Amino acid sequence: MLRRILVCTAFSACLYFLLLYKSTLLHTPLVTTKMMRAVVVHGPGGPDALVLEQRPIPVPQSGQILIRVHAFGLNRAEMFTRQGHSPGVTFPRILGIEATGVVAAAPGGEFPEGAAVATVMGGMGRLFDGSYAEYTVVPAAQVKVVNASVGWEIMGALPEMMQTAWGALFISLQLKAGETLLVRGGSSSVGMAAAALARHHGVHVVSTTRNESRRELLLASGAHDVLIDAGSIADEARKRYPDGFDKVLELVGVTTLADSLKIAKRGGVVCTAGIVGGKWVLDEFTPNAMIPTGVYLTTYSSSVAAFMETPLDEIARLVDNGTLRIPIKSYRLDQIVAAHGAMDESTACAKMVVLIE
Structure with a gap:
């Protein structure tokens, strides 16, 4: 009899903890980290130092803007950083000193979600991770709304x-x-x-x-x-x-x-x-x-101050209608190594832009 009582007690205890665990699973939401594609440099080197990886989407704090990047231009400053010539840069680092895209989040309410924006400089790609990614977080003070109705290839070429x-x-x-x-x-x-x-x-x-x-x-x-x-x-x-x-x-x-x-x-x-x-x-x-x-x-x-003064919308319209003739060559994010190779060799003869679908 005593043995039966002990077995029943043990069974009841197991059943209780099983039900408690199931209840916890049902009432506690699973936390998953949202990921993005990003080009990361882990140390100075040639174009092959640029590695396409999966990285967590950064979370903006108050005073920061999360931008879903649609296009960014390539700049020789990023080439020098990749080569290890930019003082104060630590690795690993996501390069990119400019970006155009849409506001994905603005905790401080500075911009409405979905607004088309552009940003440059302010430490992007050097002091903090930059635009070579599907998302980037930057200070709100260096973000500018763009109103010109032009394609991302043109808009991405212009800011810097x-x-x-x-x-x-x-x-x-x-x-x-x-x-x-x-x-x-x-x-x-x-x-x-x-x-x-x-x-x-x-x-x-x-x-x-x-x-x-x-x-x-x-x-x-x-x-x-x-x-x-x-x-x-x-x-x-x-x-x-x-x-x-x-x-x-x-x-x-x-x-x-x-x-x-x-x-x-x-x-x-x-x-x-x-x-x-x-x-x-x-x-x-x-x-x-x-x-x-x-x-x-x-x-x-x-x-940043000079960027804010630049009549970007007016210039974008002039490029779009052909008044300003600026040659542009576009790449995909997974073509970043080839793009940097062209920049190293100065063979592009155009403003190079990466488009992110």
């Missing part, structure tokens, strides 16, 4: 490229109609964008390229004339334009800066705004020797 071109021309160089402009590094995406913008504003534009085969591309993008650049163009430029140029946009960087300063006329301005030449720092800088008398040297650096 156009804020650099527009800012360098109209903030740093204070370009005006009727002036002459030399774009050093004209076959870069920013160079072609700058030529198109300047010509649209009534400026005579001369662009440079190292490659004779790109002459027609530059003329089609907005340049009135093209100079072939073998590293020094000052003598040839002075033969063809004896008075020099009112403004010079230096996109190659410090490797050609001294030569570009010789091309500006008295009272002219040279703005350095790129590092296409791949070098960051001058070996020597003696202002009296390098800067001609009466020529002014300035710079332009991309920033």
